[in-house]
Amino acid sequence: MAKPIYTWKKNLKPQVLLDKLSQIVQVTADGKVSFVGWDYHEIIVALENMVEIKNASRDLYLPSLISKAVTQSAKENLDNNTVLENLNRLARDHLATKIKNYRVLTSLSLPLSYPQKKFNVGNSQIHIVADFPKKYQVQRNDLLSQADDMSKSNGSDTHYSKVIVYCKSKSPYGAIKQALEDLDLWRGILCLFTNYKMEMVGDSYKPVNTIRLGKFHTLHEENGNAALNKLYWFEPNFVSANNSKLNNPKLLIKNTLFFINTIAEHKDKSLLTEGVVRYVRSLDEKDQNTAVVKLWATLETLATRGESNCDAISRRISFLFEEYNYHAQILEHIREYRNSNIHSGLENQNAKNFAFQLQFYFYRLFLFYVKSIKDFKSIDEANKFLDSPKEKNKIKEEIEKLKLALKMHGKE
Known part of the structure; x- marks a missing residue:
């Protein structure tokens, strides 16, 4: 049996919503399906969000597919298994076009x-x-x-x-x-190469x-x-x-091609592509408070993928700098602002400065990923390296420990 394209997200209960749909559905003798009232639209949107889309092709348009799957299931049985079967069948049919x-x-x-x-x-x-x-x-x-x-x-x-x-x-x-x-x-x-690095006077x-x-x-x-x-x-x-x-068009084209070609060859090219796309869309925002929140989330996607490690971004990005304590504090103060904005809605008139600062850190992190493609097999491996100790004596201690491990379990 082919692996399903779509599944239900864990810990969610689509059957509760489908039971509600069962109360408002009408199916005529000739098979026409309709739903009474406005609840249908609310339920369809919720069901769409309950579908796991990690393995889905971007050729598929889930809002249309989930609506058709529910309509077809209404003629059979409005339970989560039937809807999911119809959804995957419709997806496979579409991908066969x-x-x-x-x-x-x-x-x-x-x-x-x-x-x-x-x-x-x-x-x-x-x-x-x-x-x-x-x-x-x-x-x-x-x-x-x-x-x-x-x-x-x-x-x-x-x-x-x-x-x-x-x-x-x-x-x-x-x-x-x-x-x-x-x-x-x-x-x-x-x-990344043409945006201003900071703006002392301008339109916020x-x-x-x-x-x-x-x-x-x-x-x-x-x-x-x-x-x-x-x-x-x-x-x-x-x-x-x-x-x-453009001050130097030839150099810009050269640098742009280098980044694009390196991303295309990277094992985690989809993650790096997502990072750049989210970066540029974040800084399209005219509300700088929103831009900061979105760009911080972009850094989380790259530097702490799949982790719930709140201080990892500051620690890992600051590792890239000689003055790591200074840069860690700059990042921490932006994190504090971001948290206050998320949790209490507090905004700051300096938000555009924060956006420029985050842009700088995004560039340095991304440059590290691109330039170290031959050193690390994946972004996760590169991030693990950024957790390395910074002080010379601690680095030497780690080297000695690794030598001991090699002696015990490897070959000298």
């Missing part, structure tokens, strides 16, 4: 003279273009004509560089997810990132048609940015 080519049209606040126009990132190919081809532009204009007045008037992105992301997927939802993730991987690495509600996404993203099939009828994507926190400036 053919891969299609898609195009995502968007824009970035890149320098208008960015020297490289085509390159591969992840599973996508990114093209910087002077203008969108007519067959896409007509459909895009039609889609964006539906945008509300507030979205249209919320700052301008007409000066941004136009970008087309070429990708392949078995579903439109998988395509847009892949395209934006690959685009943000590239954009995030660019921001202006995002830290210098290279930001345009307002709207549209998804198209090869022939130019919209891939999902009237659906488009938009940036809810859009703040217009000036086109970024």
Whole structure:
């Protein structure tokens, strides 16, 4: 039997919600299913969150699948086993469909003279273009004509560089997810090198990132048609940015390619990709308190994966510096702020400074992971190294202990 794509998360009880659905479901003689009242929508959202998605392909769109699985199960039996069986069957059927080519049209606040126009990132190919081809532009204009007045008037992105992301997927939802993730991987690495390191005077509600996404993203099939009828994507926190400036474009491209290629070869490339994507999306926030909380969570994902070790981030990142006690205290004070923001909602007018500081530490940690790819087999192994003692005498003590262990259990 094939391994299930989806399972229920442990310690949750989906049957309680399915019992509630059983009370409001109606199935006609010809097999049509309907649900009475508003509880259905609340229950479907909760059931979606109860599904474990670790082994699922990004080609799968869980909200649609769980809704169809529940509807089908209503004709049979609304219990958690039946729903899960239908959910996995629908997922397998979907994954058996053919891969299609898609195009995502968007824009970035890149320098208008960015020297490289085509390159591969992840599973996508990114093209910087002077203008969108007519067959896409007509459909895009039609889609964006539906945008509300507030979205249209919320700052301008007409000066941004136009970008087309070429990708392949078995579903439109998988395509847009892949395209934006690959685009943000590239954009995030660019921001690591182009963002300001600190800002003494400036707008506290202006995002830290210098290279930001345009307002709207549209998804198209090869022939130019919209891939999902009237659906488009938009940036809810859009703040217009000036086109970024590059001091040394050739060096930037060289460094960016080094990072992208190293990530692609790394055993934990999915984790590193997630880290960069979360980093750049954190610093897209115009609310700096939110940016700090998100970026700290990103550091947790990398430096303390699968651990509940509250002081490990400060300890491990400070290991990278000669003045480790100083950097440990800087990180600790940000952690204290982050905790106060999470638990009591307290905010701080210095939050943007904290965001810049965390950006610096994210860069140094990420640089360590990338440059030490040949020294450590995994991120977990690299993190374990960061727990090493810092003082010279303690390091020597550990060496002597390891020599003793080698003598006892190995060969001299």
